[in-house]
Amino acid sequence: MSDVAAYSVIAPALIRPPASAAAAQMPLSAGAPRKDVRRCSACSMRSICMPQGLTPEELQGIESLICPSRTIKQGETIYRANDSFQSIYAVRAGSFKTVVMHRDGREHVTGFHLAGDSLGLDGVCSGHHSCDAVALEDSKVCIIPFHLLEAMCREVKAVQQHVHRMMGGEIVRESSQMMLLGTMSAEQRVATFLLNLSDRLRMRGYSPAEFHLRMTREEIGSYLGIKLETVSRMLSRFQRDGLLDTHGKDIRILDHDGLARV
Amino acid sequence: MSDVAAYSVIAPALIRPPASAAAAQMPLSAGAPRKDVRRCSACSMRSICMPQGLTPEELQGIESLICPSRTIKQGETIYRANDSFQSIYAVRAGSFKTVVMHRDGREHVTGFHLAGDSLGLDGVCSGHHSCDAVALEDSKVCIIPFHLLEAMCREVKAVQQHVHRMMGGEIVRESSQMMLLGTMSAEQRVATFLLNLSDRLRMRGYSPAEFHLRMTREEIGSYLGIKLETVSRMLSRFQRDGLLDTHGKDIRILDHDGLARV
DNA sequence: CGTAAAATTGAGCATCCTCAAAACCCGTGG
DNA sequence: CCACGGGTTTTGAGGATGCTCAATTTTACG
Numbered sequence A, B: 001m002s003d004v005a006a007y008s009v010i011a012p013a014l015i016r017p018p019a020s021a022a023a024a025q026m027p028l029s030a031g032a033p034r035k036d037v038r039r040c041s042a043c044s045m046r047s048i049c050m051p052q053g054l055t056p057e058e059l060q061g062i063e064s065l066i067c068p069s070r071t072i073k074q075g076e077t078i079y080r081a082n083d084s085f086q087s088i089y090a091v092r093a094g095s096f097k098t099v100v101m102h103r104d105g106r107e108h109v110t111g112f113h114l115a116g117d118s119l120g121l122d123g124v125c126s127g128h129h130s131c132d133a134v135a136l137e138d139s140k141v142c143i144i145p146f147h148l149l150e151a152m153c154r155e156v157k158a159v160q161q162h163v164h165r166m167m168g169g170e171i172v173r174e175s176s177q178m179m180l181l182g183t184m185s186a187e188q189r190v191a192t193f194l195l196n197l198s199d200r201l202r203m204r205g206y207s208p209a210e211f212h213l214r215m216t217r218e219e220i221g222s223y224l225g226i227k228l229e230t231v232s233r234m235l236s237r238f239q240r241d242g243l244l245d246t247h248g249k250d251i252r253i254l255d256h257d258g259l260a261r262v
Numbered sequence C: 001c002g003t004a005a006a007a008t009t010g011a012g013c014a015t016c017c018t019c020a021a022a023a024c025c026c027g028t029g030g
Numbered sequence D: 001c002c003a004c005g006g007g008t009t010t011t012g013a014g015g016a017t018g019c020t021c022a023a024t025t026t027t028a029c030g
Helices: A056-065 A146-155 A157-183 A186-203 A217-224 A228-240 A256-261 B056-065 B146-155 B157-183 B186-203 B217-224 B228-240 B256-261
Strands: A067-072 A077-079 A087-093 A095-101 A107-114 A132-135 A139-145 A210-212 A244-247 A250-253 B067-072 B077-079 B087-093 B095-101 B107-114 B132-135 B139-145 B210-212 B244-247 B250-253
Touching (some): A056 A146, A056 A157, A067 A077, A087 A146, A095 A217, A095 B157, A107 A157, A107 A186, A139 A146, A146 B157, A157 B095, A157 B107, A157 B146, A157 B157, A157 B217, A186 A210, A186 A217, A217 B157, A228 A244, B056 B157, B087 B146, B107 B157, B107 B186, B107 B217, B139 B146, B186 B210, B186 B228, B186 B250, B186 B256, B228 B244
Antiparallel strands (some): A067 A139, A077 A132, A095 A107, A095 A132, A210 A250, A244 A250, B087 B139, B095 B107, B210 B250, B244 B250
16 A cells, blocks of 8 residues: 555664554654754665665765754644745654645545655645645654755756655555545545554554554544544444454554455 | 646647537547657647747757657557556547556546646656556557656756656646545536536637547546446436536536536 | 447435534643 | 543434446447
């Protein structure tokens, strides 16, 4: 389902394995250095958001175009729909949702973004963002001015290919979400959502079986095209069937294959 | 809904206005020269698939990287899921659907592509295509080897920006389709689909009010996440309400604003 | 023309939604 | 420390939307 793995493989050693008790909390610090925020070479997210095999000079070139990282408090936005598009963002710590608003006022969550994911590519086409990016918890992002990144793409082929893969990955992810919304039952949607999240946490060095949801049932439902009550019912059903153990936002996957078979 | 307009405005004079009777047929020839297929400068789709304001040298550079165009018969594919990704394609004449297949065998139509649209960007991320591109009628595509296009992007800023806008446009289009699939009633989905198609035909110089659908009700339903019978029922309802005049695949929009209010 | 595919329409039904009530969780302030 | 209160979650009952199945008509194409 997730295709992040297709273009970037985590070197697990780079990521501090979270202590078992804290595993479910996705701690904000996540192994990233507090100061010296422009040192991509030292960043634990490097293997996700940077191309492989750069020369030290090229790496330094990239570091030089990244602005100081920015802290976003829970509920605040990095950007909003119709904001002028200047930069893309790499989630350094924390997590975000992206939300599009229909003219009648209804909202729809188009994605959840964890540390290492990129944000903001929706603005490339028109020069204005098409959604809001809202922090689900206190978070940090690296800011990458897009015109500088484009200039770098013209210099370094590896950077160009990485940017193209980021955009291509977004396209593939969205079309598999369209497939989910277009063909799956509510039960399958929730199961797919949990397995996808589990995969992405595993790739980041967290436990794939135990985690803490940062989003509400309503946000999950919006993302999956169902109502919050239906999300809750499906979780209860999975629990009844022994596939899952839920306590509010704490999730423990008991039967991965069973969920996949739903 | 469609954001093509955001980055490329058709020069209507470039497009031969179809004769009224033939308007509904979207004729294959569509003003494109039969021979000399590499002359982008003479192509009526130029303003859709090429950046503005290139120097003659740059234009020639692009023409030199486009392979001879290829004819695809109705029902045939340009590429299939898992095919190795080599090129992207510009629809020169005709139309296509893109289809993703779920492991359980269910299909989902992720898009319809008219002359001037691009195809194949889904392969950029993984190096393999993630969907089938199937011709809805006898069609023609220009073939653009992606590694050559990437090289050109490093040379010419305008080409780079155009490629980024193409990919960014794909991302925005897909997220507005996710919104449709996630929040709209069947009635709204069908209305939105018709208005979107109408817009895109208008931008290409065809009548926005009268057109001929190249896809079946089943394909429309798959695209909209509903069943073919539901598509049919909604069309009948619009006809009953005086918004539409349908005769099989021939559509005439009688009340554009009424459809938009649904 | 004749045949197969596509579209329309109806009836009954399943899934998911709506509305509502109660339980729960968590942070805040007394 | 505990009680309070708002937001979140769970669970139930009833209802609407869209699905399934089926029969019929229409269209497309060799």
